[in-house]
Amino acid sequence: MNLRFSPVTFFTCCIMGIMITGCRPAVTPSGEETPVRLRVTILSEQPVHEPVRASGTLVSRHEVKLSFKTGGIISSISVEEGDQVRKGEQLASLDLSEIEAEVRKARAALDKAWRDYTRAGNLYRDTVATLEQFQNARTALDVARSNHDIAEFNLEHSVIRAPADGKVLKKLTEPGEIVAPGMPVFVFASTESEWVVRAAVADRDIVRLEAGDSARLHFDAFPGEGFAGWVVEKGTAADPYTGTYEVEIGMQRPPQNLVSGLVARAEIYPGEPENRIIIPESALTEGDGMEGMVAVIRNGRPVKCRIVLESITDQGLVVKEGLQPGDTLVSEGAGFLLPGSRFEMEFDRE
Known part of the structure; x- marks a missing residue:
């Protein structure tokens, strides 16, 4: 019987033969196995400036919520979100009808208290009024003056003005709405202060950081650019x-066209380096995530070690x-080591 091999069968057999030959230990012309050459190093700790990585958002360092001191009906709002404003510029105002009436009432009460105090003083000097009556008139005058100051203060803070040069980030209400005392009307960012990135770090990282540590910032809005920080x-x-x-x-x-709310990635470098063992990637024989296997020399033989x-x-x-x-x-x-393989070690420094 004549056996015939197709070209595909012949090619497959050749490849298998090469693979089987390649899996055998290399041998010298004398028939001895060639030893595996191992480069080894004695480990020592090295200073590592390992950065703390975090993400955060860009904000003005002095970002505040602006509100009215008193409650009432919003009469007017003269700015929109994103508007640049100057220090002292009026942003919003309440309907002042009720507040101005309180000021007039307090002013009238102060005038009356002043007249009563003057009259009681004259009568006291003429020994017609008693000392107690004169002291009561003076106390009433002090109370009326304080009430007048409160009314004037509330009137002054019934108008919201920009506390500094800056930008209106958010407008939270509209004209005609009734707001309670202290209810935020605007979110305002001062452009007189510097921009900062507010990032969150874990407890194991916060203890490594100190004010003044250097940092590097990256923004998706500015691809390929990095910004120095501290x-x-x-x-x-x-x-x-x-x-x-x-x-x-x-x-x-910082660049000129920054806006509040940009997402940033930060690398913060602690001032003091930490001592750690560092190994080259070539030392790994197996890897799974942040775990792996390496070989160390124990009792003159290489053994596997999990790290x-x-x-x-x-x-x-x-x-x-x-x-x-x-x-x-x-x-x-x-x-390249197999069970029972011969090897030679060549020492290298870390």
């Missing part, structure tokens, strides 16, 4: 809902668990 202030109490701490990051050279990573930096892989200073790490070649 920590202006850090929170001392956790948010009761999220458990995070707020950090304010200032900008050194947990803390972060990945430009310097290498920062180890959180699994390795100690003084361990001998196989930095290259561990992936």
Whole structure:
């Protein structure tokens, strides 16, 4: 019987033969296995400037809610959201009919109290009125003067004026609405103060940060650009809902067209570096997320060791668990080891 092989069958057999040959340990011309060359290093801790990464929003450092001191009906609103305003410019006013009436009543009461005090003083000097009557008239005058001051103060704060040069971020009411005392009418941001990014960081990170630490800011609105900054202030109490701490990051050279509410990504660099074990990526033989396997030399033989990573930096892989200073790490070649393989070690410095 004649056996015939198709070209596809012949090609498949050739490939399988090459693969089987490639899986065999390399041998020297004398028939001995070629030892696997391992590059090893003695581990030691290194200073790491690991940044704290957080996200936040851009705001004016002095962002306030403006409201009326007294309640009433809003008579007029003279600005819209996004308007730039100057310090002292009128933004809104209440209907002053009731408030001006209170001022007139307080002024009339003050005039009467002044007349009563003058009359009581004259009678006291003529020994017609008693000292008690004169003192009561003076007390009534003081009370009337205070009531007049309160009425004038309420009248003055029945108009909202811009506290500084800035921008109206939000308009929360409309003319004709009735507002209670202190109810916000505008959200206002001063452009006289610097822009800051308010970011939230975890408790393990807030203890690493101090005012003045450098930072780098990135905005989706400005792709490919980074802005230098620094920590202006850090929170001392956790948010009761999220458990995070707020950090304010200032900008050194902000662009001219910034607007409040831009989302920012921040990298904050603590002033004091931390000592960590750093290994090269080539040392990993297996990896799953932030866990992996490496080989270390124990009793003269390479053995597998499970590690947990803390972060990945430009310097290498920062180890959180699994390795100690003084361990001998196989930095290259561990992936070529098979059970029983011969090996040669070449020491390198970290």
